[in-house]
Amino acid sequence: MRTWLFSIVLRVARNQRRSLRRHAPELALASEANDELPSPDVRGPEGRAEDAEAVRTLYALLDQLDEDKREVFVLADLEEMTAPEIAAALSLNVNTVYARIRAARLAFEQAVARHRAKEIR
Numbered sequence: 001m002r003t004w005l006f007s008i009v010l011r012v013a014r015n016q017r018r019s020l021r022r023h024a025p026e027l028a029l030a031s032e033a034n035d036e037l038p039s040p041d042v043r044g045p046e047g048r049a050e051d052a053e054a055v056r057t058l059y060a061l062l063d064q065l066d067e068d069k070r071e072v073f074v075l076a077d078l079e080e081m082t083a084p085e086i087a088a089a090l091s092l093n094v095n096t097v098y099a100r101i102r103a104a105r106l107a108f109e110q111a112v113a114r115h116r117a118k119e120i121r
Contacts, residue, residue, distance in 0.1 A: 003085060003088045007089050007090070010071065014067075061111045061112060062108075064107070064111045065104055065108065065111070069100055072100040075089065076097075076101050076104075083097045
């Protein structure tokens, strides 16, 4: 059931994202930047601002990945699905999933390193 629902959500999200990029590329970036991470109120406004900035940074880093790599990376590392579950959800071979996860993690680490280097400058 979980993989079936995910595949439906994945197709809807892909279509929505593709449509936004075609019709209003500036709105696609703005809508992604407005997402906020739910946080407890005890952190105050500075903590919430830090959380929102971290979410924007995460989206920017994920956006640098190819769509295929981003899908498996999000499912494996953020949704904590196993490789066989991901393979079933995306109709892929399990070995392909492992290869994409490995490549996505490497690309993500490189993107993080570039981002940190920019911050230092």
